[in-house]
Amino acid sequence: MNTFDITIVGGGHAGIEAAQIASQFGLNVSIITMPGIGLGSAPCNPSVGGVGKGQVVRELDALGGVMGILADKAGIQFRVLNDSKGFAVQSSRVQIDKDLYSVEAEKLISNIPNITVVREKVLEIKPAADCFEVLTTERSYRTKKIIMTVGTFLNGKLHTGTSQVSGGRVGCEPSNGLTTLFSEIKTRPYRFKTGTPPRLDKNSIDYSKLEEQPSDPAVRNFHCLHEPFHRFSRQVSCYLAKTNPNTMEIIRANKEKSPMFNGQIKGVGARYCPSIEDKAYRYPDKNIHHVFIEPEGLELDTMYPSGISSSLPKEVQQDYVRSMEGLENAEIKVYGYAVEYDVIDTTDLKLTLEHVQIPNLYFAGQVNGTSGYEEAAGQGFIAGSNAALSLLGLDPLILSRHESYIGVMIEDLTSNTRDEPYRLFTARSENRLFIREDNTVIRMYPYRAQLLLNTPLDSYQRKFIESYQDLLEFCDETMIPETSPLMKEFEGDGELQQLTRRMSVTEILRQAWLNPVSALERLVGYHGLSIQSDLGRTVAISKKYDPYIKRSESQYEKLKKMDGMRIDWESIFASTNISFECRQRVGRIKPETFGQLKLIEGIRPATLAVVAAKAL
Numbered sequence: 331m332n333t334f335d336i337t338i339v340g341g342g343h344a345g346i347e348a349a350q351i352a353s354q355f356g357l358n359v360s361i362i363t364m365p366g367i368g369l370g371s372a373p374c375n376p377s378v379g380g381v382g383k384g385q386v387v388r389e390l391d392a393l394g395g396v397m398g399i400l401a402d403k404a405g406i407q408f409r410v411l412n413d414s415k416g417f418a419v420q421s422s423r424v425q426i427d428k429d430l431y432s433v434e435a436e437k438l439i440s441n442i443p444n445i446t447v448v449r450e451k452v453l454e455i456k457p458a459a460d461c462f463e464v465l466t467t468e469r470s471y472r473t474k475k476i477i478m479t480v481g482t483f484l485n486g487k488l489h490t491g492t493s494q495v496s497g498g499r500v501g502c503e504p505s506n507g508l509t510t511l512f513s514e515i516k517t518r519p520y521r522f523k524t525g526t527p528p529r530l531d532k533n534s535i536d537y538s539k540l541e542e543q544p545s546d547p548a549v550r551n552f553h554c555l556h557e558p559f560h561r562f563s564r565q566v567s568c569y570l571a572k573t574n575p576n577t578m579e580i581i582r583a584n585k586e587k588s589p590m591f592n593g594q595i596k597g598v599g600a601r602y603c604p605s606i607e608d609k610a611y612r613y614p615d616k617n618i619h620h621v622f623i624e625p626e627g628l629e630l631d632t633m634y635p636s637g638i639s640s641s642l643p644k645e646v647q648q649d650y651v652r653s654m655e656g657l658e659n660a661e662i663k664v665y666g667y668a669v670e671y672d673v674i675d676t677t678d679l680k681l682t683l684e685h686v687q688i689p690n691l692y693f694a695g696q697v698n699g700t701s702g703y704e705e706a707a708g709q710g711f712i713a714g715s716n717a718a719l720s721l722l723g724l725d726p727l728i729l730s731r732h733e734s735y736i737g738v739m740i741e742d743l744t745s746n747t748r749d750e751p752y753r754l755f756t757a758r759s760e761n762r763l764f765i766r767e768d769n770t771v772i773r774m775y776p777y778r779a780q781l782l783l784n785t786p787l788d789s790y791q792r793k794f795i796e797s798y799q800d801l802l803e804f805c806d807e808t809m810i811p812e813t814s815p816l817m818k819e820f821e822g823d824g825e826l827q828q829l830t831r832r833m834s835v836t837e838i839l840r841q842a843w844l845n846p847v848s849a850l851e852r853l854v855g856y857h858g859l860s861i862q863s864d865l866g867r868t869v870a871i872s873k874k875y876d877p878y879i880k881r882s883e884s885q886y887e888k889l890k891k892m893d894g895m896r897i898d899w900e901s902i903f904a905s906t907n908i909s910f911e912c913r914q915r916v917g918r919i920k921p922e923t924f925g926q927l928k929l930i931e932g933i934r935p936a937t938l939a940v941v942a943a944k945a946l
């Protein structure tokens with residue numbers, strides 16, 4: 331009973347993805363996680379998806395992950411972000427009922443017979459013959475593979491004003507740090523920090539002064555086997571509040587009380603997820619910031635004010651919250667805080683997320699220095715699949731950065747030492763016209779097929795791919811004569827003269843003034859065909875972007891050719907023409923190719939130019 335094939339330490343977003351996919355291979359899997367915290371719990375923003383992250387949730391869904399299923403079931407407000415921009419950067423975002431999300435995660439995992447959930451704290455991990463020994467507060471376990479998904483808990487320290495308490499998150503004890511957990515094996519810890527805002531009593535807010543944002547019924551569910559527009563839970567609104575000069579003045583006047591700015595916190599926070607202190611002190615001229623007031627759950631009486639995470643003393647948090655319109659009488663139920671924790675140096679990991687020096691040990695999620703549920707879940711899936719594939723002697727699952735955001739993230743993490751928490755956003759991808767939400771099945775299908783699993787998801791994908799090919803052919807081969815009465819139907823869309831010649835459906839979809847999705851629906855309907863709406867959307871948007879994607883692919887191919895070029899890192903390290911900082915980074919990472927060199931954080935274009943000129 332105490333012996334497992336794969337043990338996952340931590341039952342957060344990374345842990346449940348890792349366990350679920352590993353269990354699909356029939357292996358004996360355990361999740362060992364601290365008591366008192368539900369599986370898949372959300373200690374911060376109760377939402378899933380968003381810019382660059384909605385894409386990850388759909389990638390996970392197409393690969394066979396669970397985040398999309400859980401988000402649909404717990405979704406209480408659905409939106410598409412960037413809907414006024416191009417399709418490539420549009421992302422779905424779902425506000426979740428955080429309790430319901432965790433209840434659904436518990437249900438899903440407990441229904442998988444070959445996953446054992448152990449609610450104990452892990453104290454130490456020791457290498458033993460052909461396995462690891464995992465010592466918990468209660469007993470010891472043996473396991474062939476370990477996946478560490480311990481979030482913000484390693485040596486966690488919480489800060490609110492001058493108060494400093496050990497803990498992984500509010501109300502939770504910390505875990506031993508990396509060097510204590512692995513006293514017999516060496517791992518390199520860094521310190522990062524993240525923060526969370528105060529939670530407000532939902533009955534103390536004057537919603538009439540805030541802008542309401544209702545749920546959008548036209549947003550598709552994440553899970554491809556769910557009815558696209560079915561809602562599992564009652565839908566509620568989010569609200570928009572704003573800071574003002576008084577709010578920011580209160581924060582600026584208390585700078586010396588901020589643990590992040592008075593030297594109390596040493597860990598580095600995410601540049602792209604700034605606290606309200608960051609905003610106040612770094613941008614002294616900007617006083618108006620959006621604050622989204624979001625429900626934490628249908629039955630919970632707290633609202634999450636997104637955008638004002640803080641570690642300022644309680645009385646300062648109270649003052650700045652109440653300075654905002656609509657929040658004049660707001661009561662704080664839980665104060666904001668920052669948490670500092672150990673993370674691993676991810677250049678010690680392979681693309682499978684296995685440790686380079688310690689075979690059979692994998693790391694995924696926030697412990698890898700990322701921030702966000704989706705990033706954690708994406709890594710959990712990759713670590714879980716690879717641990718299982720490796721035990722079965724099958725090829726590893728490595729997603730290309732050219733085809734997925736998960737691939738972008740893992741390559742970025744493993745090729746660079748991170749000096750701040752890593753978040754995904756669309757600009758991280760060189761190929762974002764292709765790696766969109768709408769075509770995830772097309773992009774992920776070959777990877778899912780590689781897992782050799784045969785579930786309803788696989789049947790759905792096979793059918794989808796077949797119909798996709800048929801519809802592409804229809805678009806290329808069907809000509810619409812200029813005399814067609816259908817042309818008249820487009821009149822409302824824009825300039826009618828653009829349709830005065832005979833065109834293929836593909837050409838019509840590329841007309842700049844026309845919405846390709848609704849146009850394809852009409853063109854297909856006119857020909858008496860019926861297609862599922864997600865398929866039509868994928869084809870229409872793919873056709874629209876094809877020429878641009880081809881152009882960016884040819885640029886990418888040229889770059890890729892350079893990427894494979896071997897370089898001599900030692901001569902770069904010794905070169906006097908290259909800055910000290912770049913040489914230091916090269917000396918640490920020891921890149922073997924131009925591509926690896928290019929990906930190193932902080933490598934300047936001038937360095938690349940010197941290296942390229944030498945090599946050519």
Ligand SMILES: Cc1cc2nc3c(=O)[nH]c(=O)nc-3n(C[C@H](O)[C@H](O)[C@H](O)COP(=O)(O)OP(=O)(O)OC[C@H]3O[C@@H](n4cnc5c(N)ncnc54)[C@H](O)[C@@H]3O)c2cc1C
Pocket residue numbers: 339340341342343344345362363364365367371372373374375450451452453479480481482483484498499500504505506524525526603639667668669694695696697700701702703706707
């Ligand atoms: C205060 C705070 C603020 C945050 N702010 C943001 C934000 O603004 N934006 C954002 O996107 N994300 C934020 N996050 C991060 C978000 O919570 C994580 O990205 C996400 O939960 C990471 O998932 P994970 O699976 O890696 O770890 P977690 O969800 O943290 O799960 C870790 C699990 O490991 C278990 N565990 C830890 N140590 C042990 C041990 N020794 N033995 C057994 N079990 C153990 C814990 O019980 C927990 O269940 C914040 C987190 C916190 C705590």
